Amino acid sequence: MGRWEPNTRERLAKAALDLYGERGFERTTVAEIAKSAGLTERTFFRHYADKREVLFSGAIEFEQLFARAVADAPPSAAPIDALASGLDAICAVFEERRDFARKRQAVISATAELRERELIKLASLAAALTETLRGRGVPSTTAALTAETGVAVFKVAFERWITGDEARPLGRLARESLAELKAVAVGGNAPASEV
Amino acid sequence: MGRWEPNTRERLAKAALDLYGERGFERTTVAEIAKSAGLTERTFFRHYADKREVLFSGAIEFEQLFARAVADAPPSAAPIDALASGLDAICAVFEERRDFARKRQAVISATAELRERELIKLASLAAALTETLRGRGVPSTTAALTAETGVAVFKVAFERWITGDEARPLGRLARESLAELKAVAVGGNAPASEV
């Protein structure tokens, strides 16, 4: 057995999410999180760059999973279709963790600082997708627009999935949102979502 | 004459932009900005909520201008076309201030903290546009997707306008990006931008 309890990072992340949920982000100090995990403040900052980052440790895998699925789409697929298979891949991951996602999202939505961090993670995702699409031979601007579109579709679908009493699976909502975006772009006049 | 020099806010904003440009955001203290404007640190925080906000004082007008143009589009216009007239309106404003925009953007792009703040301003813009579109009778999800799309188009066009040696006016780049997004959504296979 090691000198210390194992899973330091995970213990910190759990303690942080719990405390942010109970007292709110701003009224929780890093010292409290660390103490709650049986560690010191200094150790917290060795594992997470700042007080917000502790809620976003999964962002890298999320981004990689999405990008890989886009990269692995058949070479013949149009950019928007490659994107769609990326959406499928990540939605599947979220599907099993709805409770966790909900709890985490409630904390993030409640605090502007955390929303900022979330947005920069999504921007990083868009940048990664842009690169991946370029790797598929898509021109820069097209790639950027496709990537931003994909992130927008995910945001809208995720929002619908996580709030209220929406019972449909995330993947389905994402597919629907993507279809609706296509309709919007074509310029039909305010079509209602019909599913 | 007042007891103090006038235009406190503007003096602070100018001092901040200059210092961020010279030394970088992180190596500039708020005390330095305030001193450079002939004021104290405490006064800085009375005018700007935090060290980043000083670069974003125009965000409200930006948002309002965009939203108003969308609201004022002919009622018969499809959501995507109402959005396009909003894009026209804000692009016109930027057109005359390219040097300022460039300097400011260089500072923002150099620092993650500032990029975060920029992103939340854009998210706020998207939310405002969503509301405006809903006010035009567009259903929620359609409105959200259209708004996010509009922000994405602006981001891509602005990026092209501000970087490198792009000589075309912002409004034109925005129009082109919007057209390209439509093509992407339809699903053509990686069309190059043709203008």
Place this chain on the structure above:
DNA sequence: CAGTTGATGTCAGTTACTGACATCGACGCT
């Protein structure tokens, strides 16, 4: 078993940001 390593602890320091109170020209009222 001695030396090294790596994760943690300890401590002092900087700086963003906040609350409470003091200051004093401008301005309106009499």
Place this chain on the structure above:
DNA sequence: AGCGTCGATGTCAGTAACTGACATCAACTG
């Protein structure tokens, strides 16, 4: 003119995020 209020700023003390330097000590290595 004199007086009281007001509003923008200054002063000062305090909290908490974050950082750098150094100490500790179990586990591993040869």
